[in-house]
Amino acid sequence: MDKQIGFIGCGNMGIAMIGGMITKNIVPPDKIICSDLNLTNLKNASKKYGITTTTDNNEVAKNADILILSIKPDLYSSIINEINEQIKNDVIVVTIAAGKSIKSTEEAFDKKLKVVRVMPNTPALVGEGMSGICPNEMVTEKDLEDILNIFNSFGQTEIVNEKLMDVVTSISGSSPAYVFMFIEAMADAAVLDGMPRNQAYKFAAQAVLGSAKMVLETGIHPGELKDMVCSPGGTTIEAVAILEEKGLRTAIISAIKRCTQKSVELSSLIKHL
Numbered sequence: 001m002d003k004q005i006g007f008i009g010c011g012n013m014g015i016a017m018i019g020g021m022i023t024k025n026i027v028p029p030d031k032i033i034c035s036d037l038n039l040t041n042l043k044n045a046s047k048k049y050g051i052t053t054t055t056d057n058n059e060v061a062k063n064a065d066i067l068i069l070s071i072k073p074d075l076y077s078s079i080i081n082e083i084n085e086q087i088k089n090d091v092i093v094v095t096i097a098a099g100k101s102i103k104s105t106e107e108a109f110d111k112k113l114k115v116v117r118v119m120p121n122t123p124a125l126v127g128e129g130m131s132g133i134c135p136n137e138m139v140t141e142k143d144l145e146d147i148l149n150i151f152n153s154f155g156q157t158e159i160v161n162e163k164l165m166d167v168v169t170s171i172s173g174s175s176p177a178y179v180f181m182f183i184e185a186m187a188d189a190a191v192l193d194g195m196p197r198n199q200a201y202k203f204a205a206q207a208v209l210g211s212a213k214m215v216l217e218t219g220i221h222p223g224e225l226k227d228m229v230c231s232p233g234g235t236t237i238e239a240v241a242i243l244e245e246k247g248l249r250t251a252i253i254s255a256i257k258r259c260t261q262k263s264v265e266l267s268s269l270i271k272h273l
């Protein structure tokens with residue numbers, strides 16, 4: 001792709017996407033420019049990935065054919081104000097903020113422009129991201145193809161209706177945090193039983209990776225895959241019984257429901273900023 005990609009914000013998600021794209025060679029480093037106020041983040045990005053960096057958001061806005069706003073949701077309106085005069089007419093603006101609707105982005109720019117709302121996640125950094133994608137009506141098929149090329153370069157994508165973006169946030173954007181907690185807890189248990197910590201992370205993380213692959217690649221129902229591990233009168237069913245007793249499923253369902261709700265709340269909060 002020969003388009004200039006601009007990032008405003010080079011924090012956790014910005015660097016994960018930049019790292020994913022460079023590693024997969026989808027865009028050469030000289031086609032990526034990133035701005036941030038945090039000099040350490042900029043230095044890290046230019047040193048590690050060889051991209052152009054600046055503290056001037058307008059420098060990015062002026063040059064970008066695809067502009068990815070990877071700043072916190074509450075900064076969107078002020079940064080859009082700052083760059084509005086400088087953006088190219090046919091720029092594709094990509095938003096990744098939780099609770100930031102397409103309509104609110106269009107209203108903040110106060111002109112008709114191409115907007116794609118995306119909810120990615122940090123496993124992008126290792127090429128295993130997942131992104132929910134929703135374009136507005138100004139986005140052409142060719143534009144969408146370019147956006148899919150970018151986000152497919154560091155993982156998988158699904159085009160979704162915007163009304164599902166809050167649940168995409170809770171099941172995908174935020175969910176790596178729950179999975180890391182699960183891995184950490186499994187490793188703690190193994191350490192308790194005498195295993196060295198580094199080895200415990202490897203066993204726990206590989207079990208999560210392999211199990212996820214089985215769900216994705218075999219198409220077998222997760223319940224059936226679970227049953228295949230539980231030998232009658234064996235070890236696994238003892239653990240499963242405790243997880244049910246302690247409410248693992250209920251805890252996860254409640255947590256994800258609350259996360260979705262927070263994304264909905266952020267939408268109405270941001271609207272009024």
Ligand SMILES: NC(=O)C1=CN([C@@H]2O[C@H](COP(=O)(O)OP(=O)(O)OC[C@H]3O[C@@H](n4cnc5c(N)ncnc54)[C@H](O)[C@@H]3O)[C@@H](O)[C@H]2O)C=CC1
Pocket residue numbers: 008009010011012013014035036037038041057069070071072073075079096097098119120121122173174
């Ligand atoms: N962290 C995650 O796992 C995910 C985050 N997101 C979304 O990505 C966005 C960014 O989140 P994170 O990367 O986690 O936040 P972060 O705090 O790690 O990164 C934000 C970056 O913006 C920079 N920044 C602050 N003020 C600025 C300004 N005026 N001009 C330019 N840069 C400025 C900060 O220095 C920081 O480097 C949020 O809107 C969030 O909802 C979406 C999916 C996953």
Ligand SMILES: O=C(O)[C@@H]1CCC=N1
Pocket residue numbers: 097098169173174
């Ligand atoms: O916690 C957050 O608000 C962001 C959105 C998805 C993941 N992190």
